[in-house]
Amino acid sequence: MTGPAATAAGSGHGALKHRHTGLALAIIGAAQLMVMLDLTIVNVALPSIQHTLGFTTTGLAWVINAYVVTFGGLLLLGGRSGDLFGRRRMFVIGVILFSLASLAGGLATSQAWLIAARAVQGAGAAIASPTALGLIAATFEDGPARHRAMAVYAAMSGAGGGLGLLAGGLLTEWVSWRWVLFVNVPIGALVALGALFVLDPGKGRPGRLDLPGAASVTAGAALLVYGLARAADFGWSNSVTVASLVGAGVLLIAFVLIEARSKQPLLPLRILANRNRSGGYAVMLLLGAAMLSLIFFMTQLFQDVLGYSPIVAGLAFLPMPIMVGTVSQVASRLVGRIGIRPLLIIGPLFVAGGLTWMSLVTAHSSYPAMLGPLVLAGIGMGLSFVPLTLNAVGGVRQEQSGLASGLLNTSQQIGGSLGLAVLVAVAATVTRHTLTSAASAAAAGGQVTSSASAHAAVVHHALVFGYDSAFRVGAGIAVAAFIVALLTLRSRPAVAPAASADADTAVADTIGSGQAAPAEVVADVR
Secondary structure, X not given: OOHHHHHHHOOOOOOOOOOOHHHHHHHHHHXXXXXXXXXXXXXHHHHHHHHHHOOOHHHHHHHHHHHHHHHHHHHHHHHHHHHHHOHHHHHHHHHHHHHHHHHHHHOOOOHHHHHHHHHHHHHHHHHHHXXXXXXXXXXXXXXXXXXXXXXXXXXXXXXXXXXXXXXXXHHHHHOOOOHHHHOHHHHHHHHHHHHHHHOOOOOOOOOOOOHHHHHHHHHHHHHHHHHHHHXXXXXXXXXXXXXXXXXXXXXXXXXXXXXXXXOOOOOOHHHHOOHHHHHHHHHHHHHHHHHHHHHHHHHHHHHHHOOOOHHHHHHHHOHHHHHHHHHHHHHHHHHHHHOOHHHHHHHHHHHHHHHHHHOOOOOOOOOHHHHHHHHHHHHHHHHHHHHHHHHHHOOOOHHHHHHHHHHXXXXXXXXXXXXXXXXXXXXXXXXXXXXXXXXXXXXXXOOOOOOHHHHHHHHHHHHHHHHHHHHHHHHHHHHHHHHHHHHHOOOOOOOOOOOOHHHHHHHHHHHHHHOOOHHHHHHHHO
8 A cells, every 4th residue: 555545644634535534444444355256265265276276285375365365466556656656546446346357267277267367356355455455445534434434444354364265165166266255245345336336536646656566576587486386396496496586686786776767756765764673573573474375285184184163163263363453553542552563573473483383283183273273373463553653654745645654565465475485485395305205105105095094194194294394384484474573673662652644544554454443552652
């Protein structure tokens, strides 16, 4: 999220008087719910998608990564487009693009088709999400009305995570995995049509899009993820792997140079000069890497190994988003008393503890053995999201608060895609090595596994051993987040004294992907 928050939220008189504020908020909230739903709804359907289209484990990760990379990579550009061309116009374009890509994905008959559709979905989400937030600032006047609207917006964002897991299970089991994508089409059509009749058109402003910057950072991130994923199947010395990683490095360096020289950069590099803020972005990137992979692997563990139905798998996940939302409420109160730093040091340790505990599960573990780790990881994320958001917006000028929070959201999405690529590579390598070792040991002992159940037991053991290895590496990434927080974050007041309506906007936006309730945060911010 970028400009919309910065331009509209910062001006108390910028909101237009609106005769249909209730309908406007319903339309904006439905769009945000739909966008955030797709961050999790597809996860529960992954085993069914894998069986239908024949994905490998590393290939399956691209069903998630294609969406996350384009969503995170184009988020700042999407917000900027709303500033320049009008928020309602870009909001409708984003929703339509998202809906059409959802329809295409649901009709997919090949892996490439589905992955391409998911990438376009992410692009639509990157336009719709930040412009939706800007529309709230343009529709509701500064004060209680805007605060309530922000609370609804972030509640829809937060609900998307938990509801996506449950809805994904219901649709996959009762209808088909394709309906986790089809469900967006009627919702998107109603939202786009309603927006044209209810939302104020607004006006753009002079300026230009930083297309070279957006293209270089998104392509660089995608190549980096591709190179890491390919290394799992073909090794680090493979020519395509090396070319992908080198190309990613070149593009990301080019992005920095483009931003440094651009008169209207997508990312003004000076915003990273603040030690606390840049440290917070690094913490979010690392936590995003650890947590997205947890959901990815647990989905397959529940269904492919433990034999849970999609519905039961969705329900099994719910303790984690519930804990995130509940603890975020507590954190929003604590941060005003003890500051940001203590929570950002403790939070990653809880996440690391949950992942380490999860790495102890076996193919014969029951659900109670996984409930504790899910709760612990949820506590860690709940402790982290609110202070990370306030850390990002604290001390920035009003016109940059949207950019500051948008960068935090981008860090989470890009970190998730990079972490998923790395940990999928770890899991696949360990599983493959375990299966090879088991086959060699059986051959050396003259044993022949003729029973289907015995063969399945060996495969399940190898899969879980790979998942456990990924969880341990994920725990290490969370520990790295703790170290970064410890070394980079300085003690300071929880929120800068000059906090304004922009802080409400930024908190609602970024916490939206972390299941917090901004109404409580706003009370503490003010």
